[in-house]
Structures are given as C-alpha cells and as structure tokens.
Amino acid sequence: MKPSTSVPATVKPLSGVLGAEISGIDLSQKLSTELFHIIHQAFLDHHVLVFRNQTLTPEQQMRFGRCFGELDFHPFVEGNTEFPELLNIVTEPDDQLNFGGGWHTDVTFLAEPDLGSILYGIELPAYGGDTLFSSQIAAYNTLSDPMKEMLGALTATHAAAKQYRADGPSTKSKAMNTNDTDPAAFTVSHPVIRTHPETGRKALYVNSGFTTRINGVSRDESKMLLDFLLNHAVQERFTCRVAWEPGTLVMWDNRCVQHHALHDYAGQRRHVRRITVKGDQPR
Numbered sequence: 001m002k003p004s005t006s007v008p009a010t011v012k013p014l015s016g017v018l019g020a021e022i023s024g025i026d027l028s029q030k031l032s033t034e035l036f037h038i039i040h041q042a043f044l045d046h047h048v049l050v051f052r053n054q055t056l057t058p059e060q061q062m063r064f065g066r067c068f069g070e071l072d073f074h075p076f077v078e079g080n081t082e083f084p085e086l087l088n089i090v091t092e093p094d095d096q097l098n099f100g101g102g103w104h105t106d107v108t109f110l111a112e113p114d115l116g117s118i119l120y121g122i123e124l125p126a127y128g129g130d131t132l133f134s135s136q137i138a139a140y141n142t143l144s145d146p147m148k149e150m151l152g153a154l155t156a157t158h159a160a161a162k163q164y165r166a167d168g169p170s171t172k173s174k175a176m177n178t179n180d181t182d183p184a185a186f187t188v189s190h191p192v193i194r195t196h197p198e199t200g201r202k203a204l205y206v207n208s209g210f211t212t213r214i215n216g217v218s219r220d221e222s223k224m225l226l227d228f229l230l231n232h233a234v235q236e237r238f239t240c241r242v243a244w245e246p247g248t249l250v251m252w253d254n255r256c257v258q259h260h261a262l263h264d265y266a267g268q269r270r271h272v273r274r275i276t277v278k279g280d281q282p283r
Helices: 033-046 058-066 136-143 146-149 219-233
Strands: 009-015 018-021 048-051 086-091 116-123 131-137 155-159 187-191 192-197 202-204 211-214 239-242 249-253 255-259 270-277
Touching: 009 033, 009 048, 009 270, 018 033, 033 086, 033 249, 058 116, 058 270, 131 136, 136 202, 136 219, 202 219, 211 219, 249 255
Parallel strands: 018 048
Antiparallel strands: 009 018, 048 249, 086 270, 116 249, 116 270, 131 239, 131 255, 155 187, 155 211, 192 202
C-alpha cells in the first residue's frame, strides 16, 4: 500500500485551550513522514485531535496508533478476540452506566500510564454521546505561584480498585467483559504535577477516576486539597467538546488531558473502537 503523500491537510482549533480538527488526511492509507509530522505536531500543540469521515478497519486503526508507539493491553477489560489490543466499547440501550463516564485520565493506576487513546466511531446514537476534554496544562497554568510550588513537591496515590472492583462502575456494561485480574494490586504514586516528556510543559495530574489521596499529608488535608484540585481541573474554561458520528476518529494525550464520555442517550446504542499507546513513567 502506498503511503499518503502531500495533501492540503488543515488543522482547525476547536477551542482556545485544546482540541483541533484535522481534515485532508485519509488515515486508511500509510502515512508519509510529512503527514505524520503534521499530525504529531498538532497532537503536541492541541492535545486532542479529531478526524472526520474515516473508513478504517481494525488493522488500519492499529497501524495508525503504532506510528506513536507500541500498543497497550487493558489489564481488566477483555479485548477483541482477534486483536487483543483493541477494545470494543459498547453501551447498550438499557445500560445504566457507560464505560468511560465521569472525568478521568486513562489507567493512571499503572506505573507507566498510556501515552494516549485513539477511538473510532462505529455506531453512534442519533443524539447525545459527546465526549468532553479538559486541558490539565491550562488547569496548572491558572494556579497561583504558591500553589504550584506546594503541589510540585507532592505525589498522589492512584488505584484501580476505585473503578474495577467487583461492583465498580467500570464493570457494569452488559456488552463488555472484565477479567479476573486483582484491582487491589494496581496501586501507584505519581507526581501531582507532571512534566510533559516531549514539550516540557507542566500539567496537573490527578483525576476523579483513579486518584485516591494526596501523599504525605493528613487525611483531612488530602481530602480538602484533592477536592479542590479535582473541581479546578475540569472547569469549563479548560475544555472542549467533541460530537461523534460514524467514521470519526479521536485521539488525545493522556499525559495532559482528562476526558468524560457523556451518557445522555438512554435507549440508544453506542459503539466505539479503542486502542491505546504505551507511555512512560510520569515525572
């Protein structure tokens, strides 16, 4: 298959803080070095990228993901039988909860959380089902200097059990299966302020999905500080919103972005296909 060659690719920002829609690139084709450079730079600049009107097989989606690094396997959710790195994320019409609901950053309970996630829309509701994204770089930048200094010396505990225990919210989907890996074994500490390994920019690095406490302070101090940070991190001024349709591919940078998949489409089915790219140890 020939690589995609020079085309009039355009990058259109979605908001003032993060997100961009890229047009003029067919991701079903092997990317040229020039096109990958455009996408990679847009990824570093905007952190959330949206590609419309794509027609992708699982193999083509995975080939695109591998441009950014090695693909990861989810430790709890069973992947596709043919492609175990690939998750079919399905919300059935009668599901009370959706997978990925609530503000979070993917798999921060791992010692080396994933660099990014890449979702492709297969079946989308007639209305609803948007995804919200929040820039944790913008969240960090708006903190006061004394707060930045204090947080820069702190770490926080991240745990899988908050979501993946037997009765956890991420185990409720009827169409998705979780395996028997013990979530209690997945606990790790990460810096509260993370430095992006490619850009050097600092970002707030706690999230409602997996962060359980601030280390080195009392329980009351941890709760007060964590409550403040979790609310601060997802203020509307730090966000963009992506509406889905079949053939939409969205990728985002887990090193500096939180996301929230809205469940406002009761009675309808939603199916997206997810892969993730392995990351590094937060510093």
